[in-house]
Amino acid sequence: MARILIVEDEKAINDLIKRSLTLVGHECGQVFNGLDAIELISSRPFDLVILDIMLPGASGYEVIREIKDTPVIFLTAKAKLEDRLTGLRIGADDYIVKPFEMLELIERVNAVLRRTKAEPATFEFDDISVDLIGKRVTKAGSEVSLTPKEYELLAALIAHRNVALSREKLIYLVWTYDYDGNDRTVDTHIRRLRQKLGLESRLKTVYKLGYRLEV
Amino acid sequence: MKLWQKNYLLTLALFLVFLYAGVFSLAFFSYRRSMNDAEETAKAEESYIARSFERDLSDMLSYGSGASADMLMRSYVRHYNENGICLAFVSGGEVLASSFEEAPAAYDEGSILRQSIGDERHIVISDPLEDVDCMLVFAKNIEGVYREFKSFALICGAAAVGVSLLLAAVLLPLLKKLTVPLERLEETADRISGGELDVRADESGNDEFASLAKSFNTMVGRVNAHMDELKKEAEVKQRLVDDMAHELRTPITAIRGYAEYLERAAVPEEERLEALSYIVSESDRLKRISEKILDSAFIRENEIKKERVRLDEALREAARPLESKAAEKGVSLELETSPCEVVGDGVLLSMLFTNLIENAVNACGEGGAVTAGCAEGTAFVSDAGRGMTKEQLSHITEPFYRTDKSRSRADGGAGLGLALCQRIAAAHCTRLEYASEPGKGTKVTVDLTALK
Numbered sequence: 135m136a137r138i139l140i141v142e143d144e145k146a147i148n149d150l151i152k153r154s155l156t157l158v159g160h161e162c163g164q165v166f167n168g169l170d171a172i173e174l175i176s177s178r179p180f181d182l183v184i185l186d187i188m189l190p191g192a193s194g195y196e197v198i199r200e201i202k203d204t205p206v207i208f209l210t211a212k213a214k215l216e217d218r219l220t221g222l223r224i225g226a227d228d229y230i231v232k233p234f235e236m237l238e239l240i241e242r243v244n245a246v247l248r249r250t251k252a253e254p255a256t257f258e259f260d261d262i263s264v265d266l267i268g269k270r271v272t273k274a275g276s277e278v279s280l281t282p283k284e285y286e287l288l289a290a291l292i293a294h295r296n297v298a299l300s301r302e303k304l305i306y307l308v309w310t311y312d313y314d315g316n317d318r319t320v321d322t323h324i325r326r327l328r329q330k331l332g333l334e335s336r337l338k339t340v341y342k343l344g345y346r347l348e349v
Numbered sequence: 350m351k352l353w354q355k356n357y358l359l360t361l362a363l364f365l366v367f368l369y370a371g372v373f374s375l376a377f378f379s380y381r382r383s384m385n386d387a388e389e390t391a392k393a394e395e396s397y398i399a400r401s402f403e404r405d406l407s408d409m410l411s412y413g414s415g416a417s418a419d420m421l422m423r424s425y426v427r428h429y430n431e432n433g434i435c436l437a438f439v440s441g442g443e444v445l446a447s448s449f450e451e452a453p454a455a456y457d458e459g460s461i462l463r464q465s466i467g468d469e470r471h472i473v474i475s476d477p478l479e480d481v482d483c484m485l486v487f488a489k490n491i492e493g494v495y496r497e498f499k500s501f502a503l504i505c506g507a508a509a510v511g512v513s514l515l516l517a518a519v520l521l522p523l524l525k526k527l528t529v530p531l532e533r534l535e536e537t538a539d540r541i542s543g544g545e546l547d548v549r550a551d552e553s554g555n556d557e558f559a560s561l562a563k564s565f566n567t568m569v570g571r572v573n574a575h576m577d578e579l580k581k582e583a584e585v586k587q588r589l590v591d592d593m594a595h596e597l598r599t600p601i602t603a604i605r606g607y608a609e610y611l612e613r614a615a616v617p618e619e620e621r622l623e624a625l626s627y628i629v630s631e632s633d634r635l636k637r638i639s640e641k642i643l644d645s646a647f648i649r650e651n652e653i654k655k656e657r658v659r660l661d662e663a664l665r666e667a668a669r670p671l672e673s674k675a676a677e678k679g680v681s682l683e684l685e686t687s688p689c690e691v692v693g694d695g696v697l698l699s700m701l702f703t704n705l706i707e708n709a710v711n712a713c714g715e716g717g718a719v720t721a722g723c724a725e726g727t728a729f730v731s732d733a734g735r736g737m738t739k740e741q742l743s744h745i746t747e748p749f750y751r752t753d754k755s756r757s758r759a760d761g762g763a764g765l766g767l768a769l770c771q772r773i774a775a776a777h778c779t780r781l782e783y784a785s786e787p788g789k790g791t792k793v794t795v796d797l798t799a800l801k
Contacts, residue, residue: 146603146627150610153624157614188595211598214591233602236609298613338615348615 135254136181136247139163141171141197142209143189147232151184151209154236155243157296168192172200181251182243184209187221198225205250207242209234237294237303244293257292259349262331264292271331278330283308287323291337291347300344320345353528357520365513372509376502383498387491388461391472395487398429398436399476407480418481422446435471437486445483456486463491470495530558534565546573588747596638600631607631641765644700645772653694653776655800660723661686663695667702668721671710679715682706685722691797693777698797701773704766705730705781705793712736712791731792737785745783746771 138160142148145166152162163180165171169191175183183201187194187210198206207228208221221229227246230239247253257264261274269285271278280288290307291299299307301317309319324345328334338346402425406418422438423446429436430448437447444452451467456475463472469492476485530551537550549569550562607624610616616624664686675682691698702721709719712734721730737745745767767781774781778799785791 144599144603146631147599147606149623149627150603150606153610153614153616153620154606211595211602212591213594213598232598233605236606236613296614340613343612346613346615 135159136243136251137161137163137179138182138184138243139165139171139174139180139204140184141165141168141189141194142184142186143167144186151239154239154297158240158244158294160243166190168194168197171197175201175204180204182207182246184243185226186210187212187217195220195224205246207246209239237297237299240294240297260336264288273331280327280330284323284327284330287320288327288331291345295347295349298340298343298346304344351528352531353524356527357524360520360524361513361517364516368509368512372505376498376505379501380498383494384463384491387489387494388463388472391474391487391489391491392461394434394489395474395476395485398425398434398487399478399485402485403479403481406478410480418483419445422483433490435466435488437488438483439486440483447486449486449488453486453488458484530554530556530562534558534562538565541569593642597635600635600638603631604628604635638765641769645765645769648697648769648772648776653697655692656695657690658693658695658698660689660691660698660726660728660797663698664702664721664723664728667699668706671703671706674707675710675719678710678713678717680710680713680717680719682710682719683721685720687722687724689723689725691726692800693797697773697776701770701795702728702730704770708766709734709791709793726798727794727796729792729794731790733790736787736789736791737783738787742783742785746781 135158138155140148140151140155140162142151142164143166148164148166152164155162163174163178165174168189171183171185171189172192175197181204183197183204183206185194185197185206185208187208189197194208194210198208205227206225207230208226209230209232210217210221211232212218212221213231218229218231227250228242230242253266255265255267257266263272265271266289269289271280271285271288286308287304290304301320304320305317308323324337328337333347336348338348340346402421405421409418409421426436426438426446426448435448437449437452438445439447449466453462453466453471453473454464455462456473458475458477461472461474463470465471466473466488469490471488471490471492474487476487477483478485534550537548540548546569549566552559552562552566604627607628611621611624665684668682668684672682706719706721709721709730709732710717712732713719714734717732717734719730719732719734722728747768770781774795777797779796782794782796783791784794
């Protein structure tokens with residue numbers, strides 16, 4: 135969906151970010167030092183830069199100065215409040231502290247992209263097409279009627295596709311905080327989605343964890 | 350109460366006490382003396398009168414003139430009354446002749462008394478006469494002498510009061526001025542405690558206040574220097590903690606991230622193995638960091654052993670575990686040892702050489718060469734690797750510092766090795782000497798002859 139540049143000198147972490155973001159459909163470029171980052175950003179457009187601060191060559195602060203229009207998320211071990219404030223003040227769109235959770239990373243990346251980038255209007259897989267603006271779903275050309283919650287559950291699964299989400303997480307994403315229902319509600323909605331859209335092979339139950347939409 | 354006020358009141362009080370005591374005793378003695386003088390004069394006069402009366406009476410009796418003793422008495426009384434002296438002749442309680450307008454309150458045979466007669470002070474002398482059964486009562490007015498003394502006392506008192514007032518007025522500003530330096534010092538101290546740490550007291554002059562100001566300034570200087578030291582120390586510690594947090598966060602992020610990735614994503618076997626190998630290698634890194642931190646703590650908290658150590662053997666022992674790593678990297682590792690012995694902790698020295706040799710191997714690319722050796726208590730490790738700039742050299746013993754972040758992490762360094770080496774050297778009362786040139790290599794030398 136979006137082209138994201140990852141600037142992080144630790145190969146293990148750079149790879150990890152790339153894998154996590156690729157899962158949910160982003161296209162990732164990787165650089166391992168500040169100078170390469172500056173060079174690459176000036177030559178190719180990116181939708182988002184994920185930037186470490188302590189980098190060889192040029193620090194994250196120096197890199198962000200060279201970036202004009204691309205949104206930036208700082209991803210760093212500098213956890214102190216003053217570092218976060220500095221990061222946000224010099225123009226970062228968000229600030230993630232290591233160690234981070236995979237879901238947190240994905241959600242923050244998506245949040246920044248929602249603010250800065252026009253999202254694609256539809257998401258398609260197999261014979262299913264989801265109109266993300268009109269909130270309508272068609273299967274093999276004919277519209278499938280979904281309840282609002284069923285649609286929101288599908289949208290959350292699409293946003294986190296290929297990532298297993300726990301029932302608690304789904305409740306949080308779809309029903310928000312004030313919902314006092316239980317895991318059974320999620321199971322019921324998932325079952326209906328599977329039935330209505332024929333997703334038995336795509337919408338997997340992950341043992342002991344939750345559900346994953348594999349596309 | 351302030352010091353100058355205390356001083357002022359005390360000085361004034363003491364001065365007044367002595368002044369008034371002096372004036373009073375002066376007046377007292379002069380009064381006694383004038384009274385005695387007056388008394389002596391009166392006695393002499395009385396004696397003269399009595400003797401001349403006795404002579405006149407005996408003359409009169411022997412010549413047998415018709416005049417009576419009464420007449421003689423009356424003429425004496427009259428005569429001396431004109432000269433301001435009252436006389437009376439008394440016989441057995443009967444007054445024979447008298448010029449007293451008012452009888453004296455008391456008189457007795459042979460007595461000398463001072464008393465008031467009609468509001469004025471007199472000396473009254475009673476003297477029994479010879480040859481006649483009669484007593485002469487003599488009274489002399491001494492009011493004049495008394496008045497004289499009174500005016501003298503008045504002048505003295507007035508002078509004393511005047512002097513006191515003058516002193517009170519002059520002493521006040523003088524004493525106040527004396528403690529001005531003290532007030533200034535207080536003001537300075539207040540400003541310093543208010544945060545103006547650069548303010549210093551005025552040291553001019555050579556009295557006690559000046560030396561106090563000097564001591565004060567020295568103290569403030571010392572305290573400031575100590576504070577700066579503590580601040581620096583705290584900064585170093587804070588940086589160490591920050592660095593350590595950063596160093597620990599990176600592997601933890603990777604381990605946690607890959608574990609979560611494996612948990613949530615359906616990944617092909619190949620990727621799964623790759624993620625697992627990241628988890629293993631990052632766990633190893635955590636382990637290495639924690640070991641180095643423990644080593645540092647160990648050196649900091651324990652006294653080192655002092656034993657005879659064969660330096661060449663320690664070097665060989667230290668190099669052994671690194672041979673395979675050097676071979677893997679294509680780096681040649683050579684030892685140039687000659688047998689020598691030093692005093693120190695064998696385990697720590699091995700740790701020192703292992704760290705130095707490992708750093709040297711890491712600094713080399715393929716085809717590089719590392720040489721370690723010892724002779725006469727001095728050991729060295731040199732490499733023909735990247736070398737370091739002066740700027741880099743000044744940082745290398747800081748914990749977690751790396752000359753080249755990404756590369757030395759790839760080599761598995763925790764960034765703690767040289768900080769550890771420095772501690773070990775310090776524990777052996779020596780230090781590591783670095784000679785390095787970018788692109789040419791580094792040589793570390795350590796002289797271990799300090800401990801005996």
